[in-house]
Amino acid sequence: MASLLFRLGSFSFRHKWAVIAAWLAAMIAVVSLVGVLQPKFAQDFSLPGTDSGTATEQVQEYFPQVMKEQERASTSILVAADDGLQNHTDQINKLAEDLRTLPDVIAPETVVNPVVAAAVDPAIAPSVLGDNGRVGLIQVRQNITVMDLTAENKEELVKILDENRGNGLQVEATGALMQVMDQGGAAELIGFAIAFVVMIVAFGALIAAFIPLVTAIVGVAITIMLLTLSAELLSINQSATAIVTMLGIAVSIDYALFIVSRYRAELNRGGDAADAAGRAVGTAGSAVVFAGLTVIIAVVALVVIGIPIITQMGAGAAVAIFIAVSAALTLIPALLGAFGRFAFRPKIPWIKHAEQAESGDTLGVRLGRTVVKAPIPFIVIGLLALAAAAIPATKMELGLSLSTEDEAPAQALLSKGFGEGINGPLLVVLHDDDAPIAPVANEAVKHIAGLKDVVNPETLTWIGNEGGQNGNTALITVTPKSAPSSAATHTLMDNIRAYSPTVDKEGAELHVGGQTAIMSDLSQKLDDALIPYLIVVVGLAFLIMIGVFRSLWVPLVGTVGFIFSVLATFGITVAIFQEGWLGIITNTQPIISFLPIFLIGVVFGLAMDYQVFLVTRMREEYIHGMTAKEAIVAGYRHGARVVTSAAIIMISVFAAFMLSPETTAKMMGFALASAVLFDAFVIRMLVVPAVIALLGDRAWTLPRWLDKLVINFDIEGEAVRHRGLPDPDDEKTPVPAS
Template sequence: MASVLFRVGRFCFRHKWWVIATWLLAAITVGGLVGALSPKFAKDFSLPGTDSGTATSQIEEYFPQVMEQQSQASTSVLVAADDGLAAHTDQINALVDDLTTLPELTDPSTVVNPVVAAQANPAIAGSVLGDEGRVGLIQIRQNIEIMDLTVEEKEQLQEILAEHRGDGLQVEATGSLMQVMEPGGTAELIGFAVAFVVMIVAFGALVAAFIPLITGLVGVMITIMLLTLSAEFLNINETATAIVTMLGIAVSIDYALFIVSRYRTERMRGGDPADAAGRAVGTAGTAVVFAGLTVIIAVAALMVIGIPLITQMGMGAAVAVFMAVLAALTLIPALLGAVGRFAFTPRIPWIKHAAESPTYDTVGVKFGRTVVNRPIPFIVAGLAVLALAAIPMSKMELGMSLTSDDEAQAQTLLQRGFGEGINGPLLVVLHTEDGDVSAAAESAVDHIATLDGVANAATLTWMGNGTPQPQVGADTALISVTPISAPSDAATHDLMETIRDYTPTAEAAGVELHVGGQTAILSDLSAKLDSALIPYLVVVVGLAFLIMIGVFRSIWVPLIGTLGFIFSVLATFGMTVLFFQEGALGLIDNTKPILSFLPIFLIGVVFGLAMDYQVFLVTRMREEYIHGMTAKDAIVTGYRHGARVVTSAAIIMISVFAAFMLAPDTTAKMLGFSLAVAVAFDAFIIRMMVVPAIIALLGDRAWGLPKWLDRLVVDFDIEGGAVRNRGLEHLDTDTTRDTVASAT
């Protein structure tokens, strides 16, 4: 592989303008298609193969009007006053008048003062007034698809709420309009800015610092446009774009950083610049390929879970990593060829020893030598820190909530006035092929009304389909059950399962029963994620472990790396629970359970990233070891060549992920925080401390395979031995020394 990549790097360097033009043409083409087709992301969830997925399909088929209503914008405005809403009638009337100015209301006459509505029709008082008249509900329905709502329409509503809030009246909103996400960009810009500063320090030159940024920007732009374009043909949820952006930016810049750093080293060795680019791609590029492959396996394997949203996230992230690898192998050498001898200019005079030196002991070298000489204290201290950080994990609560931080106060009022489950009904569907579901539906209603945890037991009823009189002769029935508990509570999940326990009774009457609705879908999602965790771990860790055996030609190094990953990911779970669930240091205003899909997704992504640093740091150690150095000296040399680069790469990735803490939705915040913490733990404690320390303890035993296994494992030549001196054969020692001097 190294020989092939050497030729790729040299070709791209020499044919730089054609390569750059090809990338630009690809970006323009994909961008043009996106602009022409204007695809839209979906905002709904589907769980094929689950009970809630079946219920959703039946609701779509037999109750299209219900699905249509759910696809239309619906927003709840909550008003509250400690002295009673009746004392604020005029203020609420003015609020209602302004709310009727919102665009495309389904029926403006239904937007009414809850106090007035309750007085006019006492039968509905309980649905519009709560908490003894201190909390009121105003429902706004619009003839607009939820995905077509705009930020401007959300801002219009927020201005109305702010104008009428005060004088003892609290006014909040929740629902479709409040869930419109403001366009991103801030987090990405901050990530790029930090990355630029870090690379200036890493390279000590401005031009070289720009090159990884360019490739990162191009790779992520093309990936996001491809993902957007796929939404024209597939049901792609927009939530998938967040992780694609985060991961795409991070790995694009990281991989570019490794290639450019190796190119600088090869230029210092002398010879033709094109050959230096070839050697950089043939050595560091080989590591990039295998590092990228481990990440791709980790995120693509998310499809084994069988959840469309998770599959979309995984496949989108896999495409982003593939584009990052492709850009590193082709666009980077082309850009290096374009800038020529100006690649590492202008030098920043106050940044010393930015270039690798064979004699100067950098901080990284000194640290590495200390780790090698005293490995046990570093092993004990590193694992102890991670073990302490993991302690809060024992309190982890998993759940799913689609409400944004903007809705938190409205949700509190809604629960106070109308119960926690008011916004999360369970939709029970009964269907029969015999043509009359009436008797079974009546029996189901009577049974569900007796269950604990049903808030609307007294008014529980059903609607049917198939005839002008829906409740006579219908073949399908729909029952809306409002839980007392919140949608993400365990009690709501228990109620859902209790309703499903009635299925055998329904089947005895020739009727199938399924429970759906958003609450049921999210509950099934959590259950499915739990059941898929072990198979997923087996697939990801198993495949990656086999690849690592081939990469390092060792059993011990992959084993140490994998076990170290377990420590770092458990510590990450602990810190995420501490700040997001327990609310430590007030980092999050509205604490909530850990997202159900976070553990399995974090495991996949972080395992891939962990193996990245394992590959980039440890392969250099192995490279020096197989070329004659002692085991300990090889580790120190690995620090000399890799510590600055790996540290810079980790800081960049941490910064990119942490910048997403500025995102408006908690999902992105939680993902960004957990990924940033995971990279910090894994890169600085496991990869830079624990792994080298254990390798130092093992000595020569770390770098070997049993003879029978050695014959079976393919030699990938990840160290680039086949191209290590390609293009330097004609140089004698004096010429090489002169070339190095001129390059530096």
């Protein structure tokens, strides 16, 4: 493979303008298609194949008017005052008047002061006034689909809220308008800015630092546009774009960083610049290919879980990784060829050369010597530190909320005034193919009204599909008294589902949907999928790593280290987001239910990235005659700075997404940043080299029978190591890069 990659790198370098034009054409094409088609992302969350999924499908089929109503923008405005809302009548009247000016408001005459509405019609008082008149609800419905709302619509509402709160009156909002995602890209810009600074330090030159950013921008733009185009044919949730953007930026920059660093080292060895680019792609590019393949396996395997949003995230991430690898192997050599002798100019005089001389005594070399000299303390202290960080994971609570951070104050008022369960109603669907559903529905209502934890059971009723009493489908909306994630609410859901056999005897069927039911079914699917997923991911990646390192011990040590780093990540994420440590998160919440299994896949792939990039250099030096311990130090010499730079870039890109108002992006960004911090700096830079030092020569051996079966991937690039050089001895007299 190294020979093939050498030819690809050399070709891209020599035919630079054609390669650059091809990438730009591809980007322009997908951007243009998105501009013409203007596909929309889905806002719903479904679980096909589950009881809640069936309920959702039946509501869509038999109650299209309900679904149509749900597609329209609906926003809840909460007003609260400790001294009672009646003391703020004029202020609330002004608020209602301003809200009626929002575009396309449906029935604006219903957007009124809740105190006034309750006085006019006492029957609706419980639904608009709560907490003894201290909390009120104003519902604003608009004849605009949720997907057509814009950031300007949200800004208009936020301005109205800001103008009318104060003087003892709290005004908050939750719902469609508050869930509009900001497309400003602040997180991406911060990530790029930090990456640029880190690469200036890594390369000591401005243009070389700029090249990886170009590939990242092109690669991520193509990936996101492809994901957006897929929304034209498939139901793609917008939440999937956050993780794809995160991974796309991080790995694009990282992979480009490794190629450019190796190119500079090869250029210093002498020979033709195109051959140097070929050798860089044939050596570091081999590591990029296998690292990318490991990540792709990890994220594509998420399909075994069977949850659409996770499948979408996995598929999108796989595309992002594939494009990042492709750009590193072709676009990077082409850009290096385009800049030519100016690639490593202008130089920053106070920054040392990124590729240290063989005799240099750098910080990385000193660390390597220390690890080799006393490996046991590094192993013990590193693993104990990660184990300590993992302790809060024992308190992990899983939940699912599609609301944003901006909605948290309104959600709190909604629970305070109208009960915790109002945020998570259960949708009970009854259906009979052959007979009217009315008799079954009436009995079901009586049964559910008699269960514990039901709000206003005396008013519980059902609505029928077209045909009313003669219809074959009924919908019952059940509001629990308890919070959606509480045990009492899940018990209520289970008790309703336990009535299903009685309904079955009548020839009908019963299904329970709604966010709470979806959450319960989601947890069950995740539990069922965890073991098969781990077997697929770890098994396939472990086999690949055996081929990469031609060793059993190195993949085994890397996999065990991954377990420690991912558990530590779970622990610190629980501590910050769920337990509220350090006060970083104002509104604590359960861990997003699909984060653990998704994090396992992504972190495993990223962990193997650094395993490949650092340890392959150690193996490369070992097979070229160094002792096991000397090879470890050499690996630090050539790889510590670039791996450290890559890890800092990836951490920065992920951490920047904590600025997002979307809970999914915020928590994912923090968890991924923590995982890279733990895995790159503790496991890959300390623990793994320390264990290899203890193992010595045994670390790089395979049983004879297995050695015959494993394909020689030549990831060290032995076949191209001296390609383009007149004599291997030329390595001893480096030619400075011009």
